Amino acid sequence: MEQDTGQASPHPFAPRFEFAFTVSIDLTKPVWIEPSSMGTTRAGIWAAQGTFEGPRIKGRVIPMSGGDFPLVRPNGVIDFDARYFLEADDGTPIYLQSRGYRWAEGDAMERMARNEPVEADEYYMRVSPKFDVPEGPHDWLGKHVFVGVAEKVPRANRIHYFTVL
Known part of the structure; x- marks a missing residue:
């Protein structure tokens, strides 16, 4: 007779994740539309500069x-829609489009808005990117699903991307 350990077996189709790369982006000062025609607040924040690096790619x-x-x-959740270009060290252009959410309990959102540091466990910030890349050494980016765990730092974002295997 099998003993019940109280732990469920992993689902046979549960995804595994492999670290792909981290993007560090310096951001410009935002432009705000308050309230927008959608009845909420919209912003535009440009990717001023940045770098990315991982085991298979950097640039x-x-x-x-x-x-x-x-x-x-209205409930305070930030709905991201980011689009910008990367360039790998070998000159390959890569278009990145990413959607995701940021939210927090307590005063973490207000502290981030003031560009004050917050701990990673004080907020939720996850993104789901897609990449458009030419055939060649980096075409694996356009053949996989990725999940990004974003890190909010003053006047910048650091996003750690993982390939879903």
């Missing part, structure tokens, strides 16, 4: 090639 964020256009919902 730079092409300065001012795009940014994030978040919608702040």
Whole structure:
């Protein structure tokens, strides 16, 4: 007879994750539309500059090639819509489009808005990117699903991307 350990077996289709790379982005001062025609707050924040690096790829964020256009919902959840270009060290251009959410309990959102540091466990900030890349050494980016765990730092974002296996 099998003994019940109280722990469920992992689902046979549960995804595994592999670290792909981290993007560090310096952001411009936001432009705000308050309230927007959608009845909430919209912003435009440009990717001023940055870098990315992982085990298989590294390069730079092409300065001012795009940014994030978040919608702040009435409940305080920030709905991200980021689009900008990366350039791998070998010169390959990579288009990144990412959607996601940031929210927090307590005063963490207000502290982030004031560009004060917050601990990673004080907020939820996750993104789901898609990449458009030419055929070649980095085309694996356009063949996988990724999940990003974002880290909010004053006047910047650091996003750690993981390949879903």
